Amino acid sequence: MASAARPFTRGALRLAPANFRATATRNARFAVPRQTFPRQSRRGYADNAAPKSGSSGLLWGIGLAALGGGGFYYYSQNPDLFSGKEVKPKGPFTPKFEDYQQVYNTVAKALEEHDEYDDGSYGPVLLRLAWHASGTYDKETGTGGSNGATMRFTPEGDHGANAGLKAARDFLDPIKEKFPWISYSDLWILSGICAIQEMQGPHIPFRPGRTDRDVSFCTPDGRLPDASQEQKHLRTIFGRMGFNDQEIVALSGAHALGRCHTDRSGYDGPWTFSPTTLTNDYYKLLIEEKWAWKKWSGPKQFEDVTTKSLMMLPTDMVLIKDKSFRQYVEKYAKDNDAFFKDFADVVTRLFELGVPFTTGEDARWTFKSSFDEA
Numbered sequence: 001m002a003s004a005a006r007p008f009t010r011g012a013l014r015l016a017p018a019n020f021r022a023t024a025t026r027n028a029r030f031a032v033p034r035q036t037f038p039r040q041s042r043r044g045y046a047d048n049a050a051p052k053s054g055s056s057g058l059l060w061g062i063g064l065a066a067l068g069g070g071g072f073y074y075y076s077q078n079p080d081l082f083s084g085k086e087v088k089p090k091g092p093f094t095p096k097f098e099d100y101q102q103v104y105n106t107v108a109k110a111l112e113e114h115d116e117y118d119d120g121s122y123g124p125v126l127l128r129l130a131w132h133a134s135g136t137y138d139k140e141t142g143t144g145g146s147n148g149a150t151m152r153f154t155p156e157g158d159h160g161a162n163a164g165l166k167a168a169r170d171f172l173d174p175i176k177e178k179f180p181w182i183s184y185s186d187l188w189i190l191s192g193i194c195a196i197q198e199m200q201g202p203h204i205p206f207r208p209g210r211t212d213r214d215v216s217f218c219t220p221d222g223r224l225p226d227a228s229q230e231q232k233h234l235r236t237i238f239g240r241m242g243f244n245d246q247e248i249v250a251l252s253g254a255h256a257l258g259r260c261h262t263d264r265s266g267y268d269g270p271w272t273f274s275p276t277t278l279t280n281d282y283y284k285l286l287i288e289e290k291w292a293w294k295k296w297s298g299p300k301q302f303e304d305v306t307t308k309s310l311m312m313l314p315t316d317m318v319l320i321k322d323k324s325f326r327q328y329v330e331k332y333a334k335d336n337d338a339f340f341k342d343f344a345d346v347v348t349r350l351f352e353l354g355v356p357f358t359t360g361e362d363a364r365w366t367f368k369s370s371f372d373e374a
């Protein structure tokens with residue numbers, strides 16, 4: 001199971017105060033129809049089918065019948081050639097909504113199957129991949145953003161902020177092989193959306209149109225946020241992408257999911273007791289829990305005083321220290337629907353940064369998740 005139904009393996013759930021136990025109990029069920037491959041009709045190459053006696057008349061007869069049969073086959077496959085109509089050459093494959101939904105279903109199924117990873121799901125790291133691909137955007141120069149998938153290349157893939165994202169890229173490789181027509185950049189964003197929806201978050205609309213770019217489009221290091229910083233840094237980084245205070249707080253709710261890893265960022269631990277289910281618990285915990293500096297030799301981070309099993313980054317704590325940010329934390333802590341609505345709106349924009357779409361916003365699609373009714 002890729003989501004909440006799987007027990008949280010690190011034991012934090014057992015320590016969770018009652019009001020923070022994973023609220024969502026829906027089972028992840030996957031409506032991906034099993035593909036059935038009807039057996040191809042067997043060809044009957046019976047040994048005794050070949051003529052045994054050398055009758056030339058019979059051979060001629062067989063030859064003529066074969067020619068006639070071949071002609072009929074050619075006609076039946078190309079009737080327009082004989083009808084006097086203009087024959088248009090078939091264009092390249094143009095994927096439709098159903099094709100992208102099939103990619104979605106395949107990612108969802110892979111999430112369900114690979115429940116051995118981390119807290120039981122690749123979902124959080126897939127979302128982080130989509131966010132780091134998009135969050136390099138600079139509105140002044142129009143550079144960076146989710147077009148290009150340049151994190152595949154050495155300078156950007158090795159940026160400190162992207163440590164650990166190879167796990168997500170490797171997870172998606174077999175899916176890219178299965179659907180070679182989709183660009184890496186569309187696949188990364190579609191998978192981020194799939195991760196959110198399969199972890200019981202809101203629907204995030206999607207439109208394709210991202211193209212992969214070469215190494216020369218890699219963005220310089222330092223465009224993603226640094227967790228050790230304060231509000232000024234957050235406003236500079238997210239302001240460069242075009243986001244305001246409310247949007248910074250709504251985006252940060254993604255930290256209800258996943259965890260920090262000492263071998264990636266250096267920080268350690270999850271933010272909530274249900275790291276594979278999207279809820280507004282991140283905001284509730286920020287406000288209702290007591291937080292203190294963690295005593296350890298790692299980078300400065302906070303831990304909850306009650307269970308010492310949860311964490312907050314310095315940039316997370318800024319959201320309750322800064323008055324302007326705090327009002328939105330309070331709003332989302334009280335109202336999960338308001339959080340889901342604002343989160344969906346801002347993530348849709350985040351994932352489209354820097355993409356020269358040829359279609360309008362009304363061309364966005366919504367994928368069916370495995371929790372939606374058939």
Ligand code: HEM
Nearest residue numbers: 124125128131225226227251254258259260261264265315
């Ligand atoms: C506000 C500025 C932000 C900072 C400083 C920040 C920093 C971090 C850090 C240090 C980690 C731990 C990485 C690791 O050790 O594996 C992390 C994980 C994560 N971040 Fe953020 N982040 C920010 C905003 C966001 C946003 C906007 C999103 C998505 C919309 C996001 C989604 C995630 C997710 C899902 C994880 C968990 C990944 C996993 O479990 O492997 N973060 N973030």
